[in-house]
Amino acid sequence: MSSTGSESGLAVFGDFAPDGQGAYDNAVTRFRENNIVLPTFGQLRDPSTIPGSIIDSLAEVDRNAADPRNLFRVHWFNALDGSGPLDVPDHVELPPELTGVDARIVLAFGNRFPMIAAHKVLAAYACLAARLVTGRFDPTVHRAIWPSTGNYARGGIAISKIMGCRGVAVLPEGMSRERFEWLDRWIDHPDDVIRTHGTEANVKEIYDECMRLEQDPTNVILNQFSEFSNHMGHYAVTGAALERVYQHVTADRPGTLAAFVSASGSAGTLGAGDYLKDEHGARIVAVEALEVPTMLYNGFGDHNIQGIGDKHIPLIHNVTNTDMIVGISDKSTDELDVLFNTPAGLRVLEERGIDPALAATLTHMGYSSICNTLAAVTAAKKWGLGSDDVIVSVATDGSELYDSEREKVMSSHFSGGFDDREAAQVFDEHLGDVGTTHAIEMGPVERDRVFNLGYFTWVEQLGLDIDDFEMRRDQSFWSGLRPLIGQWDEMIEEFNTATGASHG
Numbered sequence: 001m002s003s004t005g006s007e008s009g010l011a012v013f014g015d016f017a018p019d020g021q022g023a024y025d026n027a028v029t030r031f032r033e034n035n036i037v038l039p040t041f042g043q044l045r046d047p048s049t050i051p052g053s054i055i056d057s058l059a060e061v062d063r064n065a066a067d068p069r070n071l072f073r074v075h076w077f078n079a080l081d082g083s084g085p086l087d088v089p090d091h092v093e094l095p096p097e098l099t100g101v102d103a104r105i106v107l108a109f110g111n112r113f114p115m116i117a118a119h120k121v122l123a124a125y126a127c128l129a130a131r132l133v134t135g136r137f138d139p140t141v142h143r144a145i146w147p148s149t150g151n152y153a154r155g156g157i158a159i160s161k162i163m164g165c166r167g168v169a170v171l172p173e174g175m176s177r178e179r180f181e182w183l184d185r186w187i188d189h190p191d192d193v194i195r196t197h198g199t200e201a202n203v204k205e206i207y208d209e210c211m212r213l214e215q216d217p218t219n220v221i222l223n224q225f226s227e228f229s230n231h232m233g234h235y236a237v238t239g240a241a242l243e244r245v246y247q248h249v250t251a252d253r254p255g256t257l258a259a260f261v262s263a264s265g266s267a268g269t270l271g272a273g274d275y276l277k278d279e280h281g282a283r284i285v286a287v288e289a290l291e292v293p294t295m296l297y298n299g300f301g302d303h304n305i306q307g308i309g310d311k312h313i314p315l316i317h318n319v320t321n322t323d324m325i326v327g328i329s330d331k332s333t334d335e336l337d338v339l340f341n342t343p344a345g346l347r348v349l350e351e352r353g354i355d356p357a358l359a360a361t362l363t364h365m366g367y368s369s370i371c372n373t374l375a376a377v378t379a380a381k382k383w384g385l386g387s388d389d390v391i392v393s394v395a396t397d398g399s400e401l402y403d404s405e406r407e408k409v410m411s412s413h414f415s416g417g418f419d420d421r422e423a424a425q426v427f428d429e430h431l432g433d434v435g436t437t438h439a440i441e442m443g444p445v446e447r448d449r450v451f452n453l454g455y456f457t458w459v460e461q462l463g464l465d466i467d468d469f470e471m472r473r474d475q476s477f478w479s480g481l482r483p484l485i486g487q488w489d490e491m492i493e494e495f496n497t498a499t500g501a502s503h504g
């Protein structure tokens, strides 16, 4: 069984679909009519290779518009106002006064991505592009179904709209108000948002809904948890962007790339860790909410770190390449979000020696970004990393997506108000002495334990063949995926030639 062929039941789209010519031809026609050019993954990992004519024409395009040219902003190198591409992705290096450790913790800002202000539009693009150019998605017939806890679905809806096809967001009803308000603005049919029961950790309910939708052959489920295009998109694009950040921060002050940290939702972003391990030997830290410690303790529950921790092991998680699992409490992320976004919080940060200009950038960190930061601190302590070590991570989205959640936290946690005293308490409790209790280094036994947990979702519940499940245990499966990006880029170029679309 080939890992890049379609003989396996895995969503690995290396070759052209045997019955895909009709879908492909229709896609070419649709893209010609709508004048849509697909960026290659090579262009997204290094936007300096995007033709100048496209960059020039982007200047007149609102970064939040459903304009095909915004596909050329689906990368890490945008400035906040949409200008760019920058030489280095926008990022922040967090000072020891904030983190309490000497290791250098650096996060790239995801709210610079277009249309949804979160990096998940990259995952959506990767999943769809791989299907389109291999004849697996017909925008004139298919509805694209985007199962998610919010940001991936928004990215998918944005891309569906650009293509002029129906996109359907499937997400839990308990996600943040900002996500639903955005969806209401972007969808054309009220039926195109399906609210499943529960909150962040209720992914089983999303799967159930997808199985129902799949009965209709015109629905194509772009399942971010099992499409290896998501993993590879991040391997190539996010991995290379973080490498650029690492090279930049070590240009004047040398340092070793010690680790990559990412909270896991679909586990797509963790693919960047595979790249950074291949290229720089970085160790990979996967993070989850302590309230739903699935990887740590096979636990279950509910939490508010929106976008991560879904009570299962995604099929695209390269578990046996993961070096540490860390659990972070949503009490910390909820309360630090208040600290970073209130006058009292900013005052206390300044008192604790944090430069106000740097503190002002912390608003670009949503809940999972704060979670990544705390996990990076945990890993630094657990591994005893020092000032020569660099840990890179991502701020998937910014706090602006959680204003309504902050109001709830303010009234439930700080009903008496949030002033300097409360801010100081929050700083001390959540940053003062980050512990290492909920961190597990992954040896062979731990890796197998977490890997095996995936069996219950993928084989038992969703009917995946056991051989397909097992083949992912070995690193040869994952290294077999690496050529996909080059293959897709060739196919994207052929596709663009066939459409004749141009932004020049």
Ligand SMILES: Cc1ncc(COP(=O)(O)O)c(C=O)c1O
Pocket (backbone or CB within 6 Å): 120, 123, 149, 150, 151, 152, 263, 264, 265, 266, 267, 268, 269, 270, 306, 307, 308, 366, 368, 369, 396, 397
């Ligand atoms: C805000 C946020 N953070 C983190 C993640 C996790 O990223 P991934 O799905 O690539 O693991 C997501 C996923 O949707 C997200 O929306």
